[in-house]
Amino acid sequence: MCSCRVFGHRVRAVRGGGPCACGPRGLALVPTVFIVLLLVLVAQSARAQSTIFNIPSTDTVGKGMGYFEFDFLPQAPGPDAGAKIIIYNPRVIAGLPHDAEVGVNIPIYHNSDWNPSSLSYFQPNLKWKYYKNDAMGVAATAGVVANVPLNSRDAQLAWAYVYGNFSKKVKAGNYGPRITGGPYGVIAKQDDPVKVGFLGTRGGVLLGYEQPLSGKVSFVVDWFSGKNSIGYFTPGISITLPHSGLFNAGYSIGNDSWENSNATKNRYVFLYYGVTF
Numbered sequence: 001m002c003s004c005r006v007f008g009h010r011v012r013a014v015r016g017g018g019p020c021a022c023g024p025r026g027l028a029l030v031p032t033v034f035i036v037l038l039l040v041l042v043a044q045s046a047r048a049q050s051t052i053f054n055i056p057s058t059d060t061v062g063k064g065m066g067y068f069e070f071d072f073l074p075q076a077p078g079p080d081a082g083a084k085i086i087i088y089n090p091r092v093i094a095g096l097p098h099d100a101e102v103g104v105n106i107p108i109y110h111n112s113d114w115n116p117s118s119l120s121y122f123q124p125n126l127k128w129k130y131y132k133n134d135a136m137g138v139a140a141t142a143g144v145v146a147n148v149p150l151n152s153r154d155a156q157l158a159w160a161y162v163y164g165n166f167s168k169k170v171k172a173g174n175y176g177p178r179i180t181g182g183p184y185g186v187i188a189k190q191d192d193p194v195k196v197g198f199l200g201t202r203g204g205v206l207l208g209y210e211q212p213l214s215g216k217v218s219f220v221v222d223w224f225s226g227k228n229s230i231g232y233f234t235p236g237i238s239i240t241l242p243h244s245g246l247f248n249a250g251y252s253i254g255n256d257s258w259e260n261s262n263a264t265k266n267r268y269v270f271l272y273y274g275v276t277f
Contacts (some may be wrong), residue, residue: 005049010119036238050093050101050127053234053250053270055206055222057180058139061095061128061276067103068092069274073178073252074268083112087268099129099252100243106150139177157197159188161230165206174215184224216240220248224255234270235253 050059050067061067071089078084088110093103105123127143146160165182184206188198204225213221221235236250254266 030163050178052208052210052220052222052238053228053236053248053252054224054232055180055208056127056131056143056163057140058132058141058165058276060099060127060141061093063095063097064076065095065276066093067095067274067276069272071107071270071272073268073270075265076251076267077265079265085268086110091274099132102126116151119152122148122150124148136170137176138167140164140166155191155195157192157195159186159198161186163206167208175212177209177211178221180206181211182206184230186228188263198229200231201226202228204228204231210238220250227256238272246274248272248274 011019023168029104038083050061051059069091071087071091073087073089075086086109087107089105089107091103091105093101095101105125105127106120107123108118108120110118123145125143126144129141131137131140131262132138142161142162142164144162146158148158149156161184163182163184167178167180169178170176183203184204185203186198188202190197206222206224208222209220213219216239218238219235221233222240223233232252232254234252236248239249241247248271250270252268252270257266261271
């Protein structure tokens with residue numbers, strides 16, 4: 001089985017009597033298959049506002065403040081044949097009263113073999129921290145992230161996921177870890193005869209671990225369960241920068257990456273810079 005995919009949402013493998021319909025010729029002949037592949041990738045970019053890498057954290061942007069981030073994710077390794085996928089994802093978040101925040105992502109998936117060569121999405125999101133106890137190091141949030149295609153809309157459906165999570169900061173000097181976990185569920189139309197929507201498991205768990213290594217550097221890792229559009233495991237390093245900046249570098253591994261000998265290679269280098277203002 002061969003497979004193509006697209007960032008955030010993985011594109012499932014396509015079987016047939018000939019080669020995979022992933023290159024430019026295959027996409028021209030089977031445009032719906034191409035869209036399916038892209039949708040499997042889009043989910044990874046459908047992130048909640050304040051995140052570790054992919055999963056929402058229990059942090060929120062302060063009232064009256066803002067946050068800007070730019071993500072860059074090249075596929076690594078690329079496919080055996082054809083161009084690799086590169087994802088660009090600018091994100092903006094605004095802090096609201098009562099420990100809430102609202103934001104938007106605009107991920108762009110680019111592949112020179114595609115026609116069109118880039119697909120873009122509008123991803124509004126909302127998060128509310130409904131409980132916190134700083135003395136005990138605990139917090140809880142709930143939120144929603146939507147995904148709406150901006151082009152090639154005749155072959156794609158919008159979808160969204162809702163989540164709840166809980167975090168515990170271990171009080172152990174200056175280097176106690178924070179552990180995050182909770183459930184998520186997907187809201188999406190099923191079995192449309194023409195358009196493609198969310199693929200794979202419609203729910204699961206999200207987990208995160210953040211371990212300070214020094215005053216400015218932390219080891220971080222997060223995971224969405226499920227072989228679906230948002231199922232990734234991402235370990236990496238987070239570095240606090242001057243002037244309220246943050247740089248993260250990691251490697252995002254799709255849960256289906258080693259499904260068989262011809263797996264999807266659904267893996268990306270994950271780099272992002274963010275700044276609070």
